[in-house]
Amino acid sequence: MKYVMIGGDAAGMSCAMQIYREDPDAHIVALEKGEIFSYGQCGLPYFIGGLIDHHDKLIARSADTFRDKYGIDARCSHEVTSIDPDQKTVSGIHTKTKMPFTETYDRLLIATGASPVTLDLNDRSLDGVHVLKTIPHALSIIKHLQKDVSHITIIGGGYIGLEMAENLKALGKDIHLIQRGSTLGPGFDQEMAKHLEEEATTHGIHVVLNETVQRLLGDSHVTAVQTDKQTIDTDMVIIAIGVNPQTSFLDGTAIDRLENGAIVVNRYMQTNVKDIYAAGDCAATYHLVKKRLDYIPLGTTANKQGRIAGFHMTGTNRAFQGVTGTAVMKFMDVTAGRTGLSENEAKKEGIPYSTSTIRSTDHAGYYPDAKKMKVKLIYRSDNRSLLGAQIIGKSGVDKRIDVMATALYQELTLTDLEDLDISYAPPFNSVWDPLQQAARRT
Numbered sequence: 001m002k003y004v005m006i007g008g009d010a011a012g013m014s015c016a017m018q019i020y021r022e023d024p025d026a027h028i029v030a031l032e033k034g035e036i037f038s039y040g041q042c043g044l045p046y047f048i049g050g051l052i053d054h055h056d057k058l059i060a061r062s063a064d065t066f067r068d069k070y071g072i073d074a075r076c077s078h079e080v081t082s083i084d085p086d087q088k089t090v091s092g093i094h095t096k097t098k099m100p101f102t103e104t105y106d107r108l109l110i111a112t113g114a115s116p117v118t119l120d121l122n123d124r125s126l127d128g129v130h131v132l133k134t135i136p137h138a139l140s141i142i143k144h145l146q147k148d149v150s151h152i153t154i155i156g157g158g159y160i161g162l163e164m165a166e167n168l169k170a171l172g173k174d175i176h177l178i179q180r181g182s183t184l185g186p187g188f189d190q191e192m193a194k195h196l197e198e199e200a201t202t203h204g205i206h207v208v209l210n211e212t213v214q215r216l217l218g219d220s221h222v223t224a225v226q227t228d229k230q231t232i233d234t235d236m237v238i239i240a241i242g243v244n245p246q247t248s249f250l251d252g253t254a255i256d257r258l259e260n261g262a263i264v265v266n267r268y269m270q271t272n273v274k275d276i277y278a279a280g281d282c283a284a285t286y287h288l289v290k291k292r293l294d295y296i297p298l299g300t301t302a303n304k305q306g307r308i309a310g311f312h313m314t315g316t317n318r319a320f321q322g323v324t325g326t327a328v329m330k331f332m333d334v335t336a337g338r339t340g341l342s343e344n345e346a347k348k349e350g351i352p353y354s355t356s357t358i359r360s361t362d363h364a365g366y367y368p369d370a371k372k373m374k375v376k377l378i379y380r381s382d383n384r385s386l387l388g389a390q391i392i393g394k395s396g397v398d399k400r401i402d403v404m405a406t407a408l409y410q411e412l413t414l415t416d417l418e419d420l421d422i423s424y425a426p427p428f429n430s431v432w433d434p435l436q437q438a439a440r441r442t
C-alpha cells in the first residue's frame with residue numbers, strides 16, 4: 001500500500017510514523033514544500049529570545065532520519081499544487097529546480113498546516129515586517145535584530161504575540177503590543193485577561209487595546225505603525241494576528257471545507273472524498289463542549305489527529321474524541337490557562353450559563369510562598385454541567401487547567417468537581433482545591 005503525506009511537520013509525520021508502526025509493508029512518501037521536517041514551532045519564540053541556542057534543537061527528526069532510519073521517502077522542496085482524486089494522484093513543483101512532479105497514492109493525508117494572516121495595508125511590502133510560523137521566519141527576525149533595532153511593535157495580543165513580547169523584552173527591546181479587541185490572551189474573558197495586561201505593563205510593555213492598525217509607514221523599511229488613534233515610531237513589526245488553513249490548492253476539488261477553508265473531517269480524520277484524510281492545522285476539529293466542528297489550530301491536536309489518521313489508514317478504527325479548547329501559556333511571571341467555553345463563547349453559543357470566580361492561592365496559605373491564583377468557572381445554569389474554566393496565577397495553573405480539561409472531557413458537573421479526590425498536602429494545595437472552592441461558591 002502506498003501512503004502519501006502532504007506536509008512534513010506535526011500532523012504529517014505523526015501519521016507517517018503511525019503507518020510505519022502499523023504496516024510493515026508500507027510505502028510512505030512525505031512531500032514537504034519547505035526544507036525542514038518535523039520541528040517544534042512552539043519553541044520559536046524562545047529560540048528568538050535566546051533561551052534555546054540553536055534551531056536544530058527544535059527538530060524532532062530530520063528528513064535524513066526519516067529516510068535512513070524509518071525508510072520513509074521524505075522529500076524537501078516538494079510543493080503540492082493539485083490533487084486528482086479520480087486518478088489518485090498529487091501533482092506539484094520542485095520549488096528549487098521548478099521541475100513538475102506527479103505522485104500516485106492509495107491513501108493520502110493532507111497535513112499542510114496553516115499560514116499566518118498578514119496585513120495587506122500598503123501598496124508594497126516594507127522591510128522589517130515579520131510573521132512567525134517557521135524556522136526561516138525566526139532566522140529572519142534574529143538577523144534583523146542584529147541591526148539597530150530598539151523599538152518593536154507587535155500586532156496581535158494572542159499567545160504568539162505575548163510570547164514574542166516576553167522574549168523580545170528579555171532582549172532589552174522597547175515593545176508596543178497592539179490588540180484590536182479589548183482583551184489579551186487566547187480567548188480569556190475581560191476580568192481574567194486584565195491580569196495579562198497588568199503583567200505586561202508591570203514589565204514595561206506598552207499595551208494598546210481597542211485600536212486597529214491602518215497603515216505601516218516607511219519608504220523601503222518600516223518606520224512607524226499608524227492605528228486609528230495614533231502613530232507609533234518603530235524599527236520592526238511582528239504581525240501575529242492568527243492563521244488560516246493552507247488549503248487553497250484544493251479549490252476545484254470536491255473536498256468539503258468550512259468557511260475559513262479548514263477541511264471537514266470525521267472522527268477518523270477522513271474527508272468526504274474516498275481515501276483522502278486530513279489532520280492538523282489545515283483541518284477542522286470536533287469541539288466536545290460546543291458539540292460541533294470548530295477550528296482550533298494547536299500542535300497538541302495536530303499530533304493526535306495525525307496519529308489517528310495513521311491508525312485508520314492502516315485499518316484500525318480508532319476515533320479522535322475531539323478537543324475541549326485547552327491552552328496554557330507563560331507570560332512573564334504568570335501562567336494563564338483556559339479550557340472549554342469562555343463566558344463570551346457560551347453567550348455566542350446560546351447556552352444558558354452562570355459563572356463562579358474566586359481568588360485563592362496555589363497551596364495552603366500558611367505554608368511559605370503561597371502564590372495568588374484566580375479561577376473562573378463557567379457552567380450550565382440549567383443542569384450545572386461544566387462548560388469551561390480560566391485560571392491565572394504564578395504557579396499551579398497548569399495542573400488545575402488539565403483537571404478541568406479532563407472534567408470537560410468526561411462531561412462532569414459542579415457537584416462531581418466538588419467531590420473529586422484531588423491531591424492535598426500543604427506545599428501543594430489547600431484542603432479544598434481552588435477549583436473546588438469555585439465550585440462550592442455557586
Ligand SMILES: Cc1cc2nc3c(=O)[nH]c(=O)nc-3n(C[C@H](O)[C@H](O)[C@H](O)COP(=O)(O)OP(=O)(O)OC[C@H]3O[C@@H](n4cnc5c(N)ncnc54)[C@H](O)[C@@H]3O)c2cc1C
Nearest residue numbers: 007009010011033041042080112113280281298299300302
Ligand atoms: C510561534 C508558535 C508557537 C506555538 N506554540 C504552540 C503551543 O505552545 N502549543 C500548541 O499546542 N501549539 C502551538 N503552536 C501551534 C503548532 O505549532 C501548530 O498547531 C502545529 O505546528 C500544526 O502542525 P501541522 O502539521 O498541522 O502544520 P504545520 O506545522 O504548519 O506543518 C505543515 C507543513 O506542511 C507544509 N506544506 C504546506 N503546504 C504544502 C504544500 N502545498 N505542499 C507540500 N507541503 C506543504 C508546510 O511547509 C509545513 O511544513 C505554535 C505555533 C507557532 C507558530
